[in-house]
Amino acid sequence: MSKNVCKGRIYKANVYMGPTAGGFASIIRFVELKKKSCHGCKYCGPIDSDLQEVNWKDWPIIDIEKAEHGKLYTLEVCNVGYEIESGVIDEWDLKLVEYKGDKNEQE
Numbered sequence: 001m002s003k004n005v006c007k008g009r010i011y012k013a014n015v016y017m018g019p020t021a022g023g024f025a026s027i028i029r030f031v032e033l034k035k036k037s038c039h040g041c042k043y044c045g046p047i048d049s050d051l052q053e054v055n056w057k058d059w060p061i062i063d064i065e066k067a068e069h070g071k072l073y074t075l076e077v078c079n080v081g082y083e084i085e086s087g088v089i090d091e092w093d094l095k096l097v098e099y100k101g102d103k104n105e106q107e
């Protein structure tokens with residue numbers, strides 16, 4: 001198996017403090033930076049289809065509460081589980097990771 005070199009989707013965090021139905025909370029939104037993001041490959045394909053179906057709010061992304069306003073983030077797949085018979089990935093968690101950029105990339 002080849003190494004996963006996919007850099008995934010890059011998101012910019014927008015963090016607001018504001019009133020919600022349940023009181024006062026920080027609201028985190030992620031804006032995808034399409035130019036920086038992977039345009040889709042076999043590694044991020046399954047995640048994409050999931051994200052389209054699941055609300056960010058309802059998706060238990062690890063470390064999502066550490067998001068800081070204006071910083072760039074990407075999602076890392078961890079805790080991957082395989083279906084024993086087929087070897088197909090059938091479960092995973094997503095972790096929020098700060099995106100440091102490509103080594104040769106300048107902001």
Ligand SMILES: [Zn+2]
Pocket residue numbers: 006007008038039040041042043044045
């Ligand atoms: Zn990809």
